[in-house]
Amino acid sequence: MTGTAEGLLARVALTWLAEPGTWSVHRLVDQLGPVAALDLLLAGEAPDRALRSAVAARSAMGEARVVAEQALARTERLGARVVTPDDEEWPARVADLRGLLLSGAARRVDLETAPPLCFWVRGAWPLGEALARSVAVVGARAATPYGTHVATELGYGLADRGWTVVSGGAFGIDSAAHRGALTAGGLTVAVLACGLDRPYPMGNAALFDRIAETGLLVSEWMPGAEPLRPRFLIRNRVIAAATVGTVLVEAAARSGATQTLNRAIGVGRPGMVVPGPVTSAMSVGAHEVLRDHDKARLVTGTAHVLEEVGRIGYDLAPPARAPERPRDRLDDEAAQVLEALLRRKAIGLERVAARAGVDLRTAMRKLSMLEELAMVVRRDDGYALAPPPEHGTEAGRPPAAAGPGPSTAPPT
């Protein structure tokens, strides 16, 4: 393997020729390196028929290396970067996917669980560092108010204890977990199943912007890639393997979130499940997993989750961020007001109150308190989040010196 621009280009091209997770591609790259593997595929010498026809179909649409070059240019314009195993910020844990044993998997998409070739990343934190102490919180899109409440609390609680909250950016449980983490002023990572320039679902665009500002948007697909259905299942293996443990909050019977949990257990991570009312269809999948999987562990809140992920020694690692920041001590209403604000754009008082779900008077009182704490700035056109303090001050852990800042070009 070479950490060259040529290698990076080859990995991007390979990602375009065959869906991420394809074992035969992974094995070729392992043996020959990405450049020779790409040459071999483009010469029509893929080791299996399925891969040969996939490469042929793609090649009819364009020249792989040209597509990859365009993708890299587009990545740079987006203010994103491509991260490969050659980069220091590569999240080492995803290599455990090599050992993922899937017994009884019937569909192709369930079988192709090879480690990723590269990641597209948007956001300032080095990817590996952000994921070092991370927990995945996943669940149903059609979450109930109960599930949303629990996921928000978990997201908040984990972020508050210095853990990065990882999820898939979907409606329902995913969004609640991300929002909980953001409210705590913590780090959250959304692993998407499409290009970073078109994060799906569109309805979460504002949430994705907030995540990219303070956390990370991550994808195995190049800019422009569509959120095709199978990609969500392919993506799930990354959520499962890149984190220390996975918590399932609500799931209907045999849902995608259940699959993520099973993958997490499959790569030896703690698989945790929040139970719910047996009268709720949205807890059927959660209870199924708890009944069927000896290794699935019932958890009822942040303390239980920390107990599980701490079991494998991570609780002894220094916390990712100091817990004594003023933000952690805010009352509920102040936290709501803070969450209602944006960093880039000021919002008028009335809109702040509406977004925060508090009355005008409360909004005003909390805003001036937050202003005194230097967490909010008042501008002519309203209120906005204060700019983040210098690295190493607020977060308690600076990004690695080698880590790219926001809007950096992809490393080559």
Place this chain on the structure above:
Amino acid sequence: MTGTAEGLLARVALTWLAEPGTWSVHRLVDQLGPVAALDLLLAGEAPDRALRSAVAARSAMGEARVVAEQALARTERLGARVVTPDDEEWPARVADLRGLLLSGAARRVDLETAPPLCFWVRGAWPLGEALARSVAVVGARAATPYGTHVATELGYGLADRGWTVVSGGAFGIDSAAHRGALTAGGLTVAVLACGLDRPYPMGNAALFDRIAETGLLVSEWMPGAEPLRPRFLIRNRVIAAATVGTVLVEAAARSGATQTLNRAIGVGRPGMVVPGPVTSAMSVGAHEVLRDHDKARLVTGTAHVLEEVGRIGYDLAPPARAPERPRDRLDDEAAQVLEALLRRKAIGLERVAARAGVDLRTAMRKLSMLEELAMVVRRDDGYALAPPPEHGTEAGRPPAAAGPGPSTAPPT
């Protein structure tokens, strides 16, 4: 051991001298038989100090054999009976309490878990037969509407499948389980912690009457015995050991119902737990048990419970009662109306409607339907349940020929 009147009297006297479950008494009876064991205790020769002083204290209040004779006379007047291991209807399964290993038990009441010496029983069914295919449903007194709903459904579902529903007759989960079974026209057994003439709580008096009419009231304590606090915990071991499995529906942290479930697992029975919202204090105990006990099994309804109790072969046993009785086919409203009626006392139409929670018109329609099915009789002063049909007709399984009918004197 002798199955004589003298032996019966001795067992009753021993039950009065020391609380049921006392190991040293059990061992004496095992070695010497009840008559000689009683003589030894009354001679002040109890093997341990605690037992000697208990006997001395009781003896200061009366002569044990005289008290026992009075208790037997009172039992007869009550229309109840005393059942001992010498009787054919003795529930064999309680002998498994001999092997109950309680590690880490701190309180005396947690240690004294010896098998019962005798039972007081009110109701027509032979005790052993009623308990042969039985499931305990236990839980919190301060149940939530969720827990009450789930317990009612379980009681109904299990009774509907021919299983006897056993519980403790308390408010909340216990009552809901008993009522569910009654609504299904099934068999239910309340195991009390006091004399059968003063079933506790008083507020459940009407429920106890209905249980005694079609099922059984059971106690280890003689008539007149008070429902002292420790007795509920002593009683729990019987609920756990006399049934094929125990289901915990709702429980606060470290509650009595949790203890019952632990005892069930302790004697090798399936210990089943219904999860609930993690936001509910009434599910904390349930979730604790599921987390702490490898053997505790999550169940979400009747089907799961049947799967567990069926595992040990009982699903192959002939069902305790035929499922094709007309009662099983009633619609919900008719069932509610039927449940609102009493056997002994007629109730006016308006009161029936109110108790059943239906409007007058519906009550009238369902009552005349039930009358045609010969399940209800109309009297001058209102409606009442029809008298039970001859043995072997309604229930589909006649009580054993040797079994005592209702209001029989205690066997000697």
